[in-house]
Amino acid sequence: MSEIHFSFDKEMRELFEYPDPSIPFVFWIGDFRSFANQSLSYHWHNEFEYCVVLSGVVVFTVEGKCIELKQGDAIFINANSMHMATQAGKSNAKVFTVSFLPTLFVGGERGTIYRKHFQPILQSAVKSFLIEQTITEGDDILKSLFEIYDIHTKQLDDFEMLYISLISRIWSLTLCYIKKHKNTLLSLNTDHENEQKAKDILEFIHKYYAEDIRIEDIVRYTNISRSGCFRHFQQYTNKSPMVYLMEYRLSRAVYLMIRTDKSMTQIATECGFSNSSYFGKIFKKKYEMTPLQYKQSLSIFEE
Numbered sequence: 001m002s003e004i005h006f007s008f009d010k011e012m013r014e015l016f017e018y019p020d021p022s023i024p025f026v027f028w029i030g031d032f033r034s035f036a037n038q039s040l041s042y043h044w045h046n047e048f049e050y051c052v053v054l055s056g057v058v059v060f061t062v063e064g065k066c067i068e069l070k071q072g073d074a075i076f077i078n079a080n081s082m083h084m085a086t087q088a089g090k091s092n093a094k095v096f097t098v099s100f101l102p103t104l105f106v107g108g109e110r111g112t113i114y115r116k117h118f119q120p121i122l123q124s125a126v127k128s129f130l131i132e133q134t135i136t137e138g139d140d141i142l143k144s145l146f147e148i149y150d151i152h153t154k155q156l157d158d159f160e161m162l163y164i165s166l167i168s169r170i171w172s173l174t175l176c177y178i179k180k181h182k183n184t185l186l187s188l189n190t191d192h193e194n195e196q197k198a199k200d201i202l203e204f205i206h207k208y209y210a211e212d213i214r215i216e217d218i219v220r221y222t223n224i225s226r227s228g229c230f231r232h233f234q235q236y237t238n239k240s241p242m243v244y245l246m247e248y249r250l251s252r253a254v255y256l257m258i259r260t261d262k263s264m265t266q267i268a269t270e271c272g273f274s275n276s277s278y279f280g281k282i283f284k285k286k287y288e289m290t291p292l293q294y295k296q297s298l299s300i301f302e303e
Helices: 112-122 136-154 159-185 191-210 215-221 226-238 242-258 264-270 276-285 291-296
Strands: 023-029 039-043 047-055 057-062 065-070 074-077 083-088 094-102 128-130
Touching: 023 159, 039 242, 047 057, 047 065, 047 136, 057 074, 057 159, 065 074, 065 112, 065 128, 065 276, 074 136, 094 136, 112 159, 136 159, 191 226, 191 242, 215 226, 215 242, 226 242, 242 264, 242 276, 264 276, 264 291, 276 291
Parallel strands: none
Antiparallel strands: 023 094, 039 083, 047 074, 047 094, 057 065, 057 083, 074 128
């Protein structure tokens, strides 16, 4: 399995690198043992996304709502929705994900297909949903997703045409799924202003995590009240800004431990910890092992 690299802009929007820029489609397989903190941090992207759990249990948090998926389950995540995913329990979790832009089928946002079949979902209050296998359309979506998985593993020559055909079918089934069950799928309408405030806080944390920052710094940067910082961030992440900051520092430390040969002192400093002793104490409390033990446990992913 090839290594997966994730890149984000300053607003924590994930930037996909398409194998072929003319085909805005990405398929990847992820092993949560190779992710810092066994999780993917909060982010969002312009693509529609489907994720299927191949093994273990994964908890997705989308716009503050948690959805637990076990082996064989799948989730749909609407474009521009803030989300994260983390492994639950000790069993290794693996997933495969399909992401695409509407431009895979249409040339622009003014066309009939875009306005009729994509824009309504982009503008809807449906941010995500568990794809139920007991529902006909849900079962068909899952079967089509696994067909994409099979095409990927077999490396068929005409995979581009097969992908486009299957994604077209998946999207048609998704539209039908949402139409039939929208009363149960609709969540509370997202307050886009408050959502942007949460994204602004994320941007600050991801930009300045290495510095000695406090909640007052976040307040000044985002121009949000102290109480608002806690309220808006909690609404979309289920965490306080400072708890998330510490977890993000630890995840960055894990990344540096795995991908570089930097000393623990260097890593502690670069990730915003006052000294290596404090870093080791916080790390052990979180992971129940020292940083060195953790790095050794993941040495398989350095190969």
